[in-house]
Each structure stands twice: as structure tokens, then as C-alpha cells.
Amino acid sequence: MNLQQLRYLCAVVDHGLNVSVAADALFTSQPGISKQIRQLEDELGVPIFIRQGKRLSALTAGGEVIVATARRALQELNNLKRVGAEFKSEDTGTLAIATTHMQARYVLPPVLKRFAERYPKVRLLLRQGNPMQVAENTVRAEVDLGIATEALADVPELVTLPCYTWNRCVLVPKGHPLAKVKPLTLEALARYPIVTYDYTFTGRSQINAAFSTKGLEPNVVLTALDSDVIKTYVEQGLGVGIVAQLAFDPVRDTQFDKIDAAHLFSASTTRLALRRGIYLRGFVFDFIALFAPRFDRSVIEAALRGESENYEL
Numbered sequence: 001m002n003l004q005q006l007r008y009l010c011a012v013v014d015h016g017l018n019v020s021v022a023a024d025a026l027f028t029s030q031p032g033i034s035k036q037i038r039q040l041e042d043e044l045g046v047p048i049f050i051r052q053g054k055r056l057s058a059l060t061a062g063g064e065v066i067v068a069t070a071r072r073a074l075q076e077l078n079n080l081k082r083v084g085a086e087f088k089s090e091d092t093g094t095l096a097i098a099t100t101h102m103q104a105r106y107v108l109p110p111v112l113k114r115f116a117e118r119y120p121k122v123r124l125l126l127r128q129g130n131p132m133q134v135a136e137n138t139v140r141a142e143v144d145l146g147i148a149t150e151a152l153a154d155v156p157e158l159v160t161l162p163c164y165t166w167n168r169c170v171l172v173p174k175g176h177p178l179a180k181v182k183p184l185t186l187e188a189l190a191r192y193p194i195v196t197y198d199y200t201f202t203g204r205s206q207i208n209a210a211f212s213t214k215g216l217e218p219n220v221v222l223t224a225l226d227s228d229v230i231k232t233y234v235e236q237g238l239g240v241g242i243v244a245q246l247a248f249d250p251v252r253d254t255q256f257d258k259i260d261a262a263h264l265f266s267a268s269t270t271r272l273a274l275r276r277g278i279y280l281r282g283f284v285f286d287f288i289a290l291f292a293p294r295f296d297r298s299v300i301e302a303a304l305r306g307e308s309e310n311y312e313l
Contacts, residue, residue, distance in 0.1 A: 001040060009066070011033075013059070013067050037049075047063070048063035093121075094125060095283065096143040096144050098143040100130065100226075115283075134147070135151050145272055148270070151200075152273040153271060164270055166244055166270065167244075167245055168264075169259060169261050171231060171256040172240045173235065186214050193219050195222045195240070197230070206268060210266070227244060230242075235255055285300060
């Protein structure tokens with residue numbers, strides 16, 4: 001058994017049991033991966049995959065346990081590398097963050113600016129995606145941490161820290177009739193075509209739930225992956241926009257009337273996620289402290305050890 005076999009095994013699982021795709025991602029050959037996995041199965045004496053001809057169709061019960069164990073082994077190896085890197089140089093390296101467009105565009109810029117001023121030798125990488133992709137990137141150790149609103153708290157491999165809550169507003173072109181409805185109601189909002197977030201993004205479930213509770217069906221004519229696209233289509237007259245309040249910039253967005261909608265929808269919580277058992281370099285703790293000051297190093301380390309997970313805002 002060797003580390004290469006464990007890496008190949010996890011890569012095949014991460015790429016939907018498609019050996020060809022996993023081989024391309026690892027810049028190796030399909031026969032080479034298949035041979036290594038066969039050798040691992042022979043050594044362990046347990047079939048890891050259910051096969052249909054040459055195709056892998058599912059993990060066996062034993063395979064599920066083996067993959068989980070392999071992931072832990074690879075994570076511990078990464079932890080050893082991180083320990084060495086930290087003691088070798090405490091202010092250099094890479095901080096990789098998976099996050100959504102809203103966080104990357106409206107929340108993270110001032111935090112990353114302060115971090116970069118403090119750690120000019122640390123390379124910053126942002127990987128944007130929907131909340132499920134953020135969770136997957138974090139679980140697979142492709143990034144150091146994930147930041148998103150939906151999905152993270154439901155992933156057992158992750159420790160999540162609630163950072164802040166936010167709500168929504170409605171954006172309409174200047175002079176729109178909806179701006180005169182005070183206070184704004186869901187019934188009034190339902191009379192107009194709506195442009196808002198894709199279902200996988202940024203608290204969309206709270207929007208749907210609010211209308212459903214009132215027995216209303218919102219006329220969602222267009223969904224988008226980020227707030228800037230929503231604002232573009234509202235400006236073009238395709239509908240009224242429901243966006244995060246954080247996404248409204250009173251200096252730049254002068255073409256809109258902003259209508260508060262916090263009384264219509266449940267608040268959403270943005271969370272920061274870390275893989276369980278991960279070793280964090282010192283500058284990662286400092287980044288978290290800049291993003292969510294309530295979480296100091298001792299609190300984060302306790303959470304990673306599983307000593308406390310009951311954090312409330």
C-alpha cells in the first residue's frame with residue numbers, strides 16, 4: 001500500500017467513479033490508475049468498487065470505509081506538511097478560499113486587503129462557486145476554508161462557524177410603482193416579475209419559503225448566480241430584483257430605488273467552514289480573526305477538536 005494508491009482512489013471517487021476523468025485530472029493514464037486500485041484491493045483483500053463490466057458503478061460497503069480512512073490518512077499527511085511549512089516560515093505560503101460571488105464581491109475585499117497588508121508574502125487564491133461547490137472544495141482539501149451561506153452546516157465532514165447574519169432588499173428602477181408601497185408586502189411583490197438568485201445560492205430557500213407561507217407563487221422570470229447580473233437585468237426592465245442588502249451600493253447603484261425587505265424574509269447566516277482535524281497555519285487563524293473577530297485561535301482549535309460546536313450569533 002502506498003500514498004499514490006490512496007490519492008488515486010480518492011480522485012476516482014471525487015470524479016464520479018470515472019477513471020478517465022480522474023486520470024486526466026491527475027495527468028496520468030487510465031490503465032495506471034486501474035492497476036493501482038486493483039493492487040490496493042488485492043492487498044486489502046476487500047473489493048472497493050462494484051463493477052459492471054469495466055465500469056465502476058458504486059462503492060462497496062467496505063469501500064465506503066476504506067475511502068473515508070484514505071481521506072483521513074491523506075489529510076494527516078497534509079497536516080504534517082503544513083506543520084513543517086509553518087515552522088520553516090510563518091509568513092509565507094498560500095491561503096486558498098472557496099466562496100460565493102456575494103462574499104468575494106461585497107464582503108471579502110476589505111478583509112483580504114488588511115490580510116495582504118499584514119502578510120504580503122502569502123499568496124491569496126479565491127475559488128468561486130455555489131454553496132455546494134464551496135462545501136465540496138473544502139471537504140476535498142482543495143482549499144483551506146470555505147465561506148458561504150447555504151449548505152455548509154449540513155456537511156458532516158466540516159466544522160462551521162457562524163460569522164454574521166444578513167437579509168434582503170428589493171431593487172426597482174427609479175419611479176417604479178412598487179417603491180410607493182409602504183410597507184412592502186409579499187402580495188404586492190408577487191404582482192411583478194422577479195429576478196433573483198439561482199436556487200443553490202445565497203438564501204434563495206428563504207425567499208421561496210416566505211411566499212409559500214402566504215400561499216403565493218412568485219413570478220420568477222430570471223435567476224442568476226450573482227448580484228451584479230441581477231442588477232443588470234433589473235436595470236434593463238426585465239423585473240424587480242431581490243438581492244442581499246450587502247449587494248446594494250448607494251454610491252454606485254443610483255439608478256435604483258432600494259426597498260427594505262427584511263420584514264418579509266427570514267435572515268440568513270454566513271458561515272466559515274473548516275475540515276475536521278485539519279492543521280491550520282498561523283496566518284489562517286489571523287484571517288479568520290479578521291473575517292469573524294469573535295473566533296480567536298483557542299475557540300477555533302476547540303471546534304476542530306470537536307469539543308464545542310454550539311456557536312450562536
